[in-house]
Amino acid sequence: MGDKQRKPPEFPFMELPYVAMQYVLHTMDFSDLLRASTLSKWMGEMVSKVKVPEMDVNIISGSATIKAGDFKWTIRKVDEPDWFGSQIFSKTEFGSYPVTGITSSKWISNTTEDNFDEAVSIVVKIREVFPKIKINKLKMDLNHVDNYAPILDVFDVKQIKKVDMFININVLPFMVEKTKNMKMQGLIHYKEVIWFMAENPVEPHGSLHWFTTLGCIMSGMQVLKLDGELLTNADCIEFLRLWQSGELPCCGIMKAEKAKNINLMTVLKGTNWTPWNDAQMEKYRGIECFSEYFEMKGFIVNWDDEIISIQYLEARQLFFVVFWDRRFVDRTLLPIKDIV
Amino acid sequence: MSVEPEVPIVQVEEVRENPVLYKIISSDNHVFTISEHAVKLSKTLWDLITNLGLTAENALDNPIPVENVNGKNMETIVQFCERHKYDEEEPEYTNYIREFVLPEWDRQLLSIDNEELFQLILATNYLDIQKLMDYCCRVIGDMAKDKTPEELRIIYGIPTDAEDDALERSASDSPGPSG
Numbered sequence: 468m469g470d471k472q473r474k475p476p477e478f479p480f481m482e483l484p485y486v487a488m489q490y491v492l493h494t495m496d497f498s499d500l501l502r503a504s505t506l507s508k509w510m511g512e513m514v515s516k517v518k519v520p521e522m523d524v525n526i527i528s529g530s531a532t533i534k535a536g537d538f539k540w541t542i543r544k545v546d547e548p549d550w551f552g553s554q555i556f557s558k559t560e561f562g563s564y565p566v567t568g569i570t571s572s573k574w575i576s577n578t579t580e581d582n583f584d585e586a587v588s589i590v591v592k593i594r595e596v597f598p599k600i601k602i603n604k605l606k607m608d609l610n611h612v613d614n615y616a617p618i619l620d621v622f623d624v625k626q627i628k629k630v631d632m633f634i635n636i637n638v639l640p641f642m643v644e645k646t647k648n649m650k651m652q653g654l655i656h657y658k659e660v661i662w663f664m665a666e667n668p669v670e671p672h673g674s675l676h677w678f679t680t681l682g683c684i685m686s687g688m689q690v691l692k693l694d695g696e697l698l699t700n701a702d703c704i705e706f707l708r709l710w711q712s713g714e715l716p717c718c719g720i721m722k723a724e725k726a727k728n729i730n731l732m733t734v735l736k737g738t739n740w741t742p743w744n745d746a747q748m749e750k751y752r753g754i755e756c757f758s759e760y761f762e763m764k765g766f767i768v769n770w771d772d773e774i775i776s777i778q779y780l781e782a783r784q785l786f787f788v789v790f791w792d793r794r795f796v797d798r799t800l801l802p803i804k805d806i807v
Numbered sequence: 808m809s810v811e812p813e814v815p816i817v818q819v820e821e822v823r824e825n826p827v828l829y830k831i832i833s834s835d836n837h838v839f840t841i842s843e844h845a846v847k848l849s850k851t852l853w854d855l856i857t858n859l860g861l862t863a864e865n866a867l868d869n870p871i872p873v874e875n876v877n878g879k880n881m882e883t884i885v886q887f888c889e890r891h892k893y894d895e896e897e898p899e900y901t902n903y904i905r906e907f908v909l910p911e912w913d914r915q916l917l918s919i920d921n922e923e924l925f926q927l928i929l930a931t932n933y934l935d936i937q938k939l940m941d942y943c944c945r946v947i948g949d950m951a952k953d954k955t956p957e958e959l960r961i962i963y964g965i966p967t968d969a970e971d972d973a974l975e976r977s978a979s980d981s982p983g984p985s986g
Binding site: 474475476477478479480481482483484486487490491492493494495496497499500502503505506507508509510517518519520536 | 903904921924925928929932940941944945947948952953955956959961962963967971
């Protein structure tokens with residue numbers, strides 16, 4: 468002990484049997500555990516053994532939110548400081564973690580910049596406290612993927628259950644061109660994760676691997692989730708025009724849920740389309756694995772040497788486009804061969 | 808044509824068996840009686856009873872001495888076990904956070920000072936009563952709610968890294984049992 472004699476504790480936690488110490492920690496809330504983990508290395512180790520609730524991470528335009536158990540952290544972009552907010556804490560309060568620890572279960576920080584580095588750093592710090600924590604839902608604006616996905620790669624992609632990447636249809640033309648070296652061969656919807664089968668031409672004979680959505684995003688393939696409620700025939704026609712004019716070089720999948728009042732005949736007018744044809748699609752191995760998002764019907768549209776399939780499942784309000792013959796480079800993720 | 812024999816109608820009533828009672832003697836020689844259902848909540852006591860071969864006939868004549876638990880704690884434990892003897896069996900412990908609401912009756916029972924609570928946990932740990940252990944630990948865990956790290960350090964007496972290191976150094980410097 469140091470020179471200064473510490474007052475006896477209110478409760479002699481350190482004298483409890485080890486099992487009882489662990490039981491005490493298991494009854495604590497997430498945010499209390501985060502704070503407890505900052506007390507000492509020993510306490511940090513004790514806390515790291517507790518299995519905590521999964522985390523939701525939401526980084527979209529203008530705001531970022533992290534939720535796990537009772538812990539909630541939000542940062543939002545504002546033009547004016549929100550002087551009247553009841554729970555405004557400075558960013559440094561959390562930024563100084565873990566030196567001073569976490570002092571509240573809820574933070575709302577304001578930022579005038581479209582910068583969510585702090586949100587990602589908090590996710591990483593939380594993971595340092597709970598190395599086995601899983602991300603239940605990861606929502607990220609495609610604008611942020613380049614910056615933040617590599618940081619979030621500290622997570623095993625298998626730990627991330629559901630990934631949604633959002634983009635507004637208005638910004639589609641601004642998407643940055645990326646390389647086209649991965650050939651997609653199939654997809655499967657398995658335990659809330661969309662898995663893609665892709666051929667990796669980097670290997671001499673182009674072996675097949677399974678990737679998650681995040682894997683594909685990070686390898687350069689874009690997965691577009693559009694707001695189906697706002698989707699019109701005109702938007703779909705514009706989407707096809709963008710594809711045909713080469714402005715969607717990296718798109719692998721486009722999906723719009725809650726899509727209503729789409730008339731495929733109107734959308735396909737003027738394109739080189741045919742009904743789904745198994746023989747024509749035979750060369751895309753893995754199609755037998757297609758998921759609940761995909762039924763082997765719908766329409767095939769050819770343009771130059773590219774081919775896409777389009778489905779509108781009216782009963783399920785689902786509009787779904789798969790881009791075949793696309794090639795993407797696997798830059799960062801290890802292939803996942805066994806999906807079970 | 809055969810006639811089905813008339814089946815007598817039996818009025819089903821709640822039938823309570825005569826409870827089997829066991830006697831327990833605490834470390835300070837207080838004697839407690841506890842029912843079979845209640846004593847089964849303590850894995851340690853139930854193992855002892857089965858190993859001793861105690862039955863309904865000889866249980867009361869063979870009190871069980873429990874050297875590690877005093878009368879005060881034993882009284883709380885017997886009350887708790889009698890209260891929860893018909894509860895559903897607790898699921899096995901996992902290392903997941905356990906979310907449950909501490910019932911008001913139990914919160915009242917455990918509204919004791921921290922030293923008593925500490926002693927009760929030691930007794931509960933020895934007697935291996937899972938539910939009571941959970942409830943006691945919840946009371947201790949609740950002490951951490953919305954506290955700052957420094958408040959937590961004071962409440963639980965968690966040493967800093969420097970204090971831990973100093974303690975470790977002094978332990979390694981001190982002579983062993985033979986020295």
